[in-house]
Amino acid sequence: MRDIIIIGSGPAGFTAAIYAARAQLTPLLIASSVEVGGELVNTTEVENFPGFPEGIMGPDLMTKIQAQAERFGTEVVYDDVVELDVAGPVKRVKLGNGETHEAKTLVFATGSAYRKLGLPxxxxxxxxxxxxxxxxxxxxxxxxxxxxxxxxxxxxxxxxxxxxxxxxxxxxxxxxxxxxxxxxxxxxxxxxxxxxxxxxxxxxxxxxxxxxxxxxxxxxxxxxxxxxxxxxxxAIGNDPRTHLVHGKLDLTVEGTIAVQGRTSKTSVEGVFAAGDVIDPHYRQAITAAGSGAAAALDAEVFLAGLEDAESVDAEPVPVAVAAN
CATH class of the missing domain: 3.50.50.60 (FAD/NAD(P)-binding domain)
Structure with missing residues (x-):
């Protein structure tokens, strides 16, 4: 069983992977079998992402972010999630190829999709x-x-x-x-x-x-x-990709995943969310990336708490010795 599984391959997902991997959590990132990189892969020149004063093409930016995540040990699987079980302490993710992966924590960063006009x-x-x-x-x-x-x-x-x-x-x-x-x-x-x-x-x-x-x-x-x-x-709206968590996580009136305050904590313990899937307002690559970093940090703190609880449970219970 893994420490963390990340669902989503946009700036939020891969930034969460960078932070989780550097914390030695050996994350597994589930990317789409078709569209890897989120909405940025459909963008041409990106001039407002820090660190690229001359601008960078959207697909090139995502390639660099993914390479950074993999450099620190992120494993990327190119498949689609078809089913989630987040009810218990073990989170289970079933893929289209039939495989099921288990983890103690889950970061949901599936983004959102702009509504289109439906024209060829x-x-x-x-x-x-x-x-x-x-x-x-x-x-x-x-x-x-x-x-x-x-x-x-x-x-x-x-x-x-x-x-x-x-x-x-x-x-x-x-x-x-x-x-x-x-x-x-x-x-x-x-x-x-x-x-x-x-x-x-x-x-x-x-x-x-x-x-x-x-x-x-x-x-x-x-x-x-x-x-x-x-x-x-x-500008006819956008739809957060939340179909996998309907009935499993609380949603907001906008249809995004509800989180606690400025954290990434969802209504289910051990499940965190980041990026456009929780953000109905800004929807920028840089805000998604920051949100992904927060999710990984929240997950790291949660896992440390689990370890502390397990160590306490493992301590031997003193046995009282009767006096003669």
């Missing part, structure tokens, strides 16, 4: 003018014309942020009113760089090697028209 062009143009993260990619659209798809708080926040760089930001919304909070709506309405396009949905994204525009369908009349753009940001 998304795979081709992702990272080439199409983005799901204004904080990550807004800098590349200086003096450009771009659009944000969505009508919630996230979309309004993205649109306002992008006006720091772009000359023009369209907000494309499928209804004639927003679901964002009043204060977020007003900030967007008051921004002279933002223009709202109501009752439209994106039916196609134009561009062979980079985004050049979108095709819009009127949700009332069905009429189609073109809108020329230099970039498109999709």
């Amino acid at each position: 062009e998304e795979e081709l143009l992702s990272g080439h003018g199409l983005s799901w993260c204004a904080t990550c990619d807004g800098f590349f659209f200086r003096q450009k014309t771009i659009a944000v798809v969505g009508g919630g708080d996230s979309a309004m926040e993205e649109a306002n942020f992008l006006t720091k760089f772009a000359d023009k930001v369209y907000v494309l919304h499928r209804r004639d009113s927003l679901k964002a909070s009043k204060i977020m709506q007003q900030r967007a309405f008051d921004n002279p760089k933002i223009e709202f396009v109501w009752n439209v949905e994106v039916s196609a994204i134009r561009g062979a090697s980079a985004v050049t525009g979108v095709q819009l369908r009127d949700t009332v009349t069905g009429e189609e028209r073109e809108l020329e753009l230099d970039g498109l940001f999709v």
Whole structure:
């Protein structure tokens, strides 16, 4: 039985592995059989991760983080978790190949997935003018014309942020009113760089090697028209990957895994969570990495407590000797 198993291969998972391995906990990290590296592998140039002043490609960054984790002794298994048993003191993880691994602690760092429009062009143009993260990619659209798809708080926040760089930001919304909070709506309405396009949905994204525009369908009349753009940001929400722990761990109203205060401790003793799966707000590589470090440190303290308890239980009980 292992000390620790980490599920997830993004910045949170591999950073947890680095810390756990350096603490000589010999972690086993379960990476996906298909998508290793989290959302960063779908990102082009990353300029806001500390330590890379010239920037670094997302896949290259994850390769370096993984290599660092493996250097200290992390074992990586490329398979998918199909079942979890976290109820007792021994945590059991069943993989798609039928193998079951056991550990005293578990770090759950499966991240989240951005909701997509469901268009075939998304795979081709992702990272080439199409983005799901204004904080990550807004800098590349200086003096450009771009659009944000969505009508919630996230979309309004993205649109306002992008006006720091772009000359023009369209907000494309499928209804004639927003679901964002009043204060977020007003900030967007008051921004002279933002223009709202109501009752439209994106039916196609134009561009062979980079985004050049979108095709819009009127949700009332069905009429189609073109809108020329230099970039498109999709802000229709994201879904934390928590399907494996439904009914096993407490979740928040946002659907993320609930943790205790600023720790990584979940509702089950010995199970810790980190990264986007607990964070509905920031969703940055650097915050995920920090969260992974915290999870490994919390797990290390928990394991030390188990060792102390076991040593106390192992101490011989004094036998009273009757006086003559």
